[in-house]
Amino acid sequence: MKIVLTAMPWHGLQTASLPVGILKACADRCRRPHEVVEHYANLAWADLLDEESDGAITPDDYAYIANVGVWHSIGEWVFASALYEDPAWRTDEFLAYLADRRIDPGKALVMRPYADRFIDMTVDHLLGLDPDLVGFTTTFSQNTASLAVARRLKRRRPSLPVVIGGGNCEGPMGAAMSEHFPYLDYVVSGEGENAFVALVDALDEGGDLAKGGDLAKVPGLIWRAADGSPRRNPPASMIPMTRVPRPDYDGWQSAFTASRAARTVNPELTLEAARGCWWGEKHHCTFCGLNGTAMAFRAKPAGDFLADLTDMVARHRILDVVMVDNIMSNDYFRELLPVLRDRDWDVTIRYEVKANLRADQLAALADAGVRHIQPGIESLSSHVLTLMEKGVHATQNIQVLRDADDFGLTVDWNMLYGFPGESDEDYQVVLWQLPALVHLQPPAGTTRILLERFSPYFERPELGFVARQPARQYHHVYALAPEQLYDLAYQFEGDRKGLTGDLEKELRLAVRAWAESGPTSSLVQSTTEHGLLIEDHRHGWPQGTYPVNDPLAVTALQALRNPRSEASLIARLAERGGDTAARHAVDYLTERGLVFAEGGRLVALPTAARPLRPVAGAEL
The missing domain is CATH 3.80.30.20 (tm_1862 like domain)
Structure with a gap:
């Protein structure tokens, strides 16, 4: 069999898909050898946006949709138009939602007109590979792009088996995917290593849906019998990590190196x-x-x-x-x-x-x-x-x-x-x-x-x-x-x-x-012959350098490198200088903003050295 595993947008541009890499490696465990081809459609999408916009839509714009937009389904909305084949799909609802929450849509509105053509390009590419099975991995914002491609694949080649799995198929979500999107032949819910091998073996033995092999033994598989009735197999047992193979990222590295994104994105x-x-x-x-x-x-x-x-x-x-x-x-x-x-x-x-x-x-x-x-x-x-x-x-x-x-x-x-x-x-x-x-x-x-x-x-x-x-x-x-x-x-x-x-x-x-x-800002503490030296350069505080020579205050700051209760600290200091002096030392540190006090415990705030910090807008 020729198996194509696909990573759709909005998987990150800088990394391989771990599920795709692991499943490719798992193919070696099948009863017979199979050819496994990866397709990083996420890279192809970013390249299309960059090329068609003459560089106006950048990998940074992609990353915003993938990393920030995920909490508001911005990326899912971009491809919903292709899924439902409606260029204006719920634009008013989308914009109203973002306005209510004061969320920047990024360049989603500019990206969306390219979505339908990209889905067709992806379908052309996949069918051009002449696959026997196409698999999608979906986590976070990969649903609508995957579903749009799956729907058009089945329209153009109804006999082609399509499978989907990943975090978006866990538990009840997997059954809902199967029920509401019938062009998905198989949905794998739960860990996929054993299920992938069992599914490939079953299809390889049976040849097609009507004559399929022993699908009932594929753990976590949600599918339909030859008469169309729904089936849901018992979930897979958790796989020991010793059985999780080293991922195969060779296909990703070739695709990444050849992509336009590689010019500016660090892998x-x-x-x-x-x-x-x-x-x-x-x-x-x-x-x-x-x-x-x-x-x-x-x-x-x-x-x-x-x-x-x-x-x-x-x-x-x-x-x-x-x-x-x-x-x-x-x-x-x-x-x-x-x-x-x-x-x-x-x-x-x-x-x-x-x-x-x-x-x-x-x-x-x-x-x-x-x-x-x-x-x-x-x-x-x-x-x-x-x-x-x-x-x-x-x-x-x-x-x-x-x-x-x-x-x-x-x-x-x-x-x-x-x-x-x-x-x-x-x-x-x-x-x-x-x-x-x-x-x-x-x-x-x-x-x-x-x-x-x-x-x-x-x-x-x-x-x-x-x-x-x-x-x-x-x-x-x-x-x-x-x-x-x-x-x-x-x-x-x-x-x-x-x-x-x-x-x-x-x-x-x-x-x-x-x-x-x-x-x-910085707040640095160092040791001197007579006590401690504080270099305070915090924004909003009186900036400068000053000593802490009071022995009780010095003892307190040193003791508070690890959090401790205020009561135990006061008791420790009182043994050396009395209750009043102990209280005075702690109050001094609090007024200077040198300790954080919460829930009856204290901890010292100064660092041992000035940390390196990237400054926004600084030139390299």
């Missing part, structure tokens, strides 16, 4: 060492819908992943590595990071980690070549973090932000709000201290949580979100009734909870000011 390697979440197994974060039905944590042995990393970097000559794991295995701090440190590579790695990391763990990450971390900070209120089931204190999050600067780590985080049970007081105590944090890395933004399918908030209405409906964004994409959208949607809306009104606006403005002032 990155996407790798996977683990699935599930070891924290979520015990305490599922209330807002998180990641992992769907596969929360159990599984990781490759450190040696196996090191072999993958070594081979992929050497094979593709790409030094920027992005890990898609939801969380790093704790074993890797002992078994992987020291090995990477000793190899002294020029490889840079991005990794998602737990927020409560110690300074020595952050140092181990930096020494191993990790340069970018996503620690799931999410809030600076301990009460809100408790509502999330994050298992960390706000002062631990501040410590990570502070120490990350000392080790040259970029931190990616968002400030979330809108949790049932949060109060204005949770944010007021943070807001009055935000100006003191301006030297630390700010959140990318402030975001009211949505209800995500599979999250505890979605699965358990008693936690606060009793009323819910598919997020409004789906209405400018699909020709489906609300009750039909319910099973298809991943994002939902309910009654607004928690922070609202003027305080919500104040938080947003304060975080925006933090982002604007951060690159030119």
Whole structure:
């Protein structure tokens, strides 16, 4: 058989599709050999936009739709016109939605007129390959482009089997895809490694839909019998990571190198060492819908992943590595990071980690070549973090932000709000201290949580979100009734909870000011013969250099490199200088903005060195 695996927009331009790469490698496990061809339609789409607009629509414009527009289905709306073959498809609804939320559409309106021709070009290309099976992977904003191509493929060659799988097909979403888009012959729900091999073997033995092989044994497969009746196979068991093959990215690298995007886009390697979440197994974060039905944590042995990393970097000559794991295995701090440190590579790695990391763990990450971390900070209120089931204190999050600067780590985080049970007081105590944090890395933004399918908030209405409906964004994409959208949607809306009104606006403005002032702000502490020296260059604070010579204040700042309770700190200082002097020392540090106080605990704010910060608009 000749199998074509397709990555549609809006997959990122800088990376290969991990599902496509893994499934291509899995084809070697089929009973008979097959030819597998990858088609990176996302690159073809970006090239078409660039060429037809004479460079006016850039890869940066593509990235905006892919990365920001994903939360508002902007990219899905672009291709909905081709899916429903209506150039004006729900334009008024789309623009009204964006206006209500003050969302920039990017260049979606300029891109959309090219969508229909691009879908036809993609269908021509795929049929020109004379495939026996075409597969699509869909996650986030890849649905409408994939569906539009699938629909036209079946129209032009009805006997061609079409299969789709990926995150957008998890759980009830897969059944909804099969029900509402009948030109999809097969939908795979859940992990695809074993299902892909079983499906290919079944089709290879049976030859066509009417005489298909043993489709009933394909795990997680949603399909129709020869009489048209729907079938849904039992879900696949979770695959051990030792059975997940090293992805084959050769086809992607050739396509990327030949693309116009390669002129300005830096390629990155996407790798996977683990699935599930070891924290979520015990305490599922209330807002998180990641992992769907596969929360159990599984990781490759450190040696196996090191072999993958070594081979992929050497094979593709790409030094920027992005890990898609939801969380790093704790074993890797002992078994992987020291090995990477000793190899002294020029490889840079991005990794998602737990927020409560110690300074020595952050140092181990930096020494191993990790340069970018996503620690799931999410809030600076301990009460809100408790509502999330994050298992960390706000002062631990501040410590990570502070120490990350000392080790040259970029931190990616968002400030979330809108949790049932949060109060204005949770944010007021943070807001009055935000100006003191301006030297630390700010959140990318402030975001009211949505209800995500599979999250505890979605699965358990008693936690606060009793009323819910598919997020409004789906209405400018699909020709489906609300009750039909319910099973298809991943994002939902309910009654607004928690922070609202003027305080919500104040938080947003304060975080925006933090982002604007951060690159030119610093707060550095060094040791002198007589105590400590503070170099304060924070925007909005009296800037200058001054000593901290009071022995109790010096002791307090040094002790607060790790968060501790205010009561225990006062008691420790009082043993040396009495209660009044101890209180005075802590008050002095607070007034100077040298400590962060929240939930009865304190943590020191000065970094050990002035961090390097990119300054917007600076010339290289």
